[in-house]
Amino acid sequence: MSTPKTIKIGLCGFGTVGQGVWQHLERARTDLEARLGVKLELARAAVRDLKRARDVAIPADKITGDALSIANDPSLAIVCELIGGTTLAREVTLAALKRGAIVVSANKALLCDHGAELFETARKHGGQLLFEASVAGGIPIIKALREGLVANRFTQIYGILNGTCNYILTRMVQEGAPYATILADAKRLGYAEADESLDVDGWDTAHKASVLAFLAHGVWIKTDKMIVEGIAKITQADLKHAAALGYGIKLLAVITRDFAANQLFVRVHPTLIPEERVLASVNGVFNGVSVTGDVVGTTTYIGRGAGRDATASAVISDIVDAAAILATGKAVPSIPGSSSYASSQPPSLAPLEKITGRYYVRTLVKDEPGVLAQIATVMANHKVSIASVTQPEVAEEGTASLILTTHLSNEHAIRETLADLARLPSVVEAPLLLRIGDFAE
Amino acid sequence: MSTPKTIKIGLCGFGTVGQGVWQHLERARTDLEARLGVKLELARAAVRDLKRARDVAIPADKITGDALSIANDPSLAIVCELIGGTTLAREVTLAALKRGAIVVSANKALLCDHGAELFETARKHGGQLLFEASVAGGIPIIKALREGLVANRFTQIYGILNGTCNYILTRMVQEGAPYATILADAKRLGYAEADESLDVDGWDTAHKASVLAFLAHGVWIKTDKMIVEGIAKITQADLKHAAALGYGIKLLAVITRDFAANQLFVRVHPTLIPEERVLASVNGVFNGVSVTGDVVGTTTYIGRGAGRDATASAVISDIVDAAAILATGKAVPSIPGSSSYASSQPPSLAPLEKITGRYYVRTLVKDEPGVLAQIATVMANHKVSIASVTQPEVAEEGTASLILTTHLSNEHAIRETLADLARLPSVVEAPLLLRIGDFAE
Secondary structure: OOOOOEEEEEEEOOOHHHHHHHHHHHHHHHHHHHHHOOEEEEEEEEOOOOOOOOOOOOOHHHEEOOHHHHHOOOOOOEEEEOOOOOOHHHHHHHHHHHOOOEEEEOOHHHHHHHHHHHHHHHHHHOOEEEOHHHOOOOOOHHHHHHHHOOOOOEEEEEEEOOHHHHHHHHHHHHHOOOHHHHHHHHHHHOOOOOOOHHHHOOHHHHHHHHHHHHHHHOOOOOHHHOEEOOOOOOOHHHHHHHHHOOEEEEEEEEEEEEOOOOEEEEEEEEEEEEOOOHHHHOOOOEEEEEEEEOOOEEEEEEEEOOOHHHHHHHHHHHHHHHHHHHHHOOOOOOOOOOOHHHHOOOOEEOOHHHOEEEEEEEEEEEOOOOHHHHHHHHHHHOOOOEEEEEOOOEOOOOEEEEEEEEOOEEHHHHHHHHHHHHHOOOEEEEEEEEEEOOOOO | OOOOOEEEEEEEOOOHHHHHHHHHHHHHHHHHHHHHOOEEEEEEEEOOOOOOOOOOOOOHHHEEOOHHHHHOOOOOOEEEEOOOOOOHHHHHHHHHHHOOOEEEEOOHHHHHHHHHHHHHHHHHHOOEEEOHHHOOOOOOHHHHHHHHOOOOOEEEEEEEOOHHHHHHHHHHHHHOOOHHHHHHHHHHHOOOOOOOHHHHOOHHHHHHHHHHHHHHHOOOOOHHHOEEOOOOOOOHHHHHHHHHOOEEEEEEEEEEEEOOOOEEEEEEEEEEEEOOOHHHHOOOOEEEEEEEEOOOEEEEEEEEOOOHHHHHHHHHHHHHHHHHHHHHOOOOOOOOOOOHHHHOOOOEEOOHHHOEEEEEEEEEEEOOOOHHHHHHHHHHHOOOOEEEEEOOOEOOOOEEEEEEEEOOEEHHHHHHHHHHHHHOOOEOOOOEEEEEOOOOO
16 A cells, blocks of 8 residues: 555644644544545644643644744645634635635634635635534534535524523523623623623624525625624513413524525524424523425434534544545535535525514503503504513503514514504613514424 | 536335435436536336336336346446345345445445445445435434544434334323324324334334444444343333423433443433433434534434435435545545444443443332332342332232332343342232433533
């Protein structure tokens, strides 16, 4: 037998995930090399601060402060972009793709904002971009969509994609404590960032939804074309009323495609899920994704959605796929962007009238006669039919909390309804809207 | 661009699954061809009875009654073995592998009984054997273990792998009807075979467990080296007592590996799962698998475990992988049997003393003084510590039903205990043993 080829790997970014990749890849290397028939060499890593002490020690001559030098190093066939952000990460990714390298990325924000440019660059220069770690951490959901479920068209994908939000909502349910208290504690424990907005306002979930929508439907939907709502306004009252109605509340990404009309819609919002659904019992930092394909039906995937080791597991699976490609000179067959995804008739965005569902509306009103009639009239004007009304508790003096659920309506009608409700003199606070997710299983 | 290569596919077996594969592949063909850059041609199908009418009509000149003629046809680069059984299916698979074809198989019994021979034949002749459809139907669990989780060593895999058993247990819980009634109805509805033994006695689950154990650990464990117990003895009383203790009962395959001792054990048995675990709410014909890897932690996969379309989805994903291999002349990097799985130090079977857990024992005893003391003494003799005792209901005149749960013990001790209990004059019926699955999550 001939001497096995050596495939050199460079890591741009050597924080938590980068160190996890290095450590676990070193440990699994002998096994993986035997399986692949090639040698794998962790050749270089770029760090932001050369002086900082790290948990995973690597030889000084392998470290650089210059990530672009790794992106541009022709000896490195695989470049892992683990920097985060969309500035240097974009430069590094483009540079590596331009020289035909395979880039492994965990960066959903970069993919969402610049995916079209990145995949076009890859196509033009013979590079490839793998991104298993960008969505749902260690769950191999990218591979499932791209390869395992390749016979399917995806009518619906929905999932819990942000571990921080799920952790906060889970603790709110378990402890009965308000959002602000749990958020503060989550920050203290390192489960939420100092600036929590990316997570709790739904943007991180939206980035991931964009990646899943691209995989399933071949188009990049940016966050300004989605409905994106976060969890910050959810109260104990909402959780309790939802539970009384038989639902849990989860922040979901929902990607729906109408193949007959060739329309797609992507949205991110807190959703009431029937308690008996599997995703309703996905708690804490876990992620879960339900995928409905026209052949296979619904399959569901659950696991840790973030963290050093789960993310490293996904990055390493991409590195192994990349090494297999390099060992034989073959391209991954079903990477979107390079073939049919881009060429098939792209779907258009579904209008809001087509995004149907049932709704949960909580509002604070003046406690006086005729208020419910006014509200019911507004809803009737927009043909939003009320399914249930609860006036559950004594709010502040002179006000009352009202919880309404609706029959099937649509995003356009409910949006108009909410705007009109907010204008009613008897409505004290802008109403909170939650969606009821009666998804097919 | 040059004319794309045409890859010809032959189907051996054109029953429910074969017709599903034909129909869905024809529908998805244009998309898949664009993605792969090759043409896919469903060239021939072998049927058992040439005269039988079928839902999916194919041209008469593509049909043959001779499956071996497809296996041996050098123009067919991909052969799907969808015959079932282990006689003709084995001949067909071996013949196709010997000429270097890629065989796609859904046949877990064949893999379990002859896997070593098949993979050795593939290795020797340059053939390949893909088997996504053999376990858990449309859930891409084979790909997850083989590729998506490649960074991991698998300390534990457990799952609901037989839809018939899960359907029966689910209806028993929902309707409160006895096993025999539900089984008869399941047969009438086509959810259970006329000879139900393969399903309800655990053998089908054991075949699938064998396939998963091979993928994860590189050795073929045959069913005579497993504990294999079915669901036929489970009564309404068991389901109710389990529920009262906070558990559901599922037929599970459990594959545990102790890497320090390099020991493996595979078992199939009805298991009490804590209600809050995700797999406890996997109901009806659905399958679910929880995989614990040393890097990623636990990931869980849920979907339809059988049926025409779910199985076809998995077969087609293998056909697409096969076509990608053929398009570039590359071998799947991480197919076991051809590389590291076979060469790494194979684990030995763990002795029964090492298979630990808690147990549920139901027994029928004479309703007379001193019986509980006798039973407790037998258990104490084997150092099996009792966690709870319930004497729940009036059984037949002069007898009493006893339900015991134990603290942590092991298969050796509990087996000896059960043998001794069965010999007690006061024990009227051989005790029923169920395992309590307090699995890590």
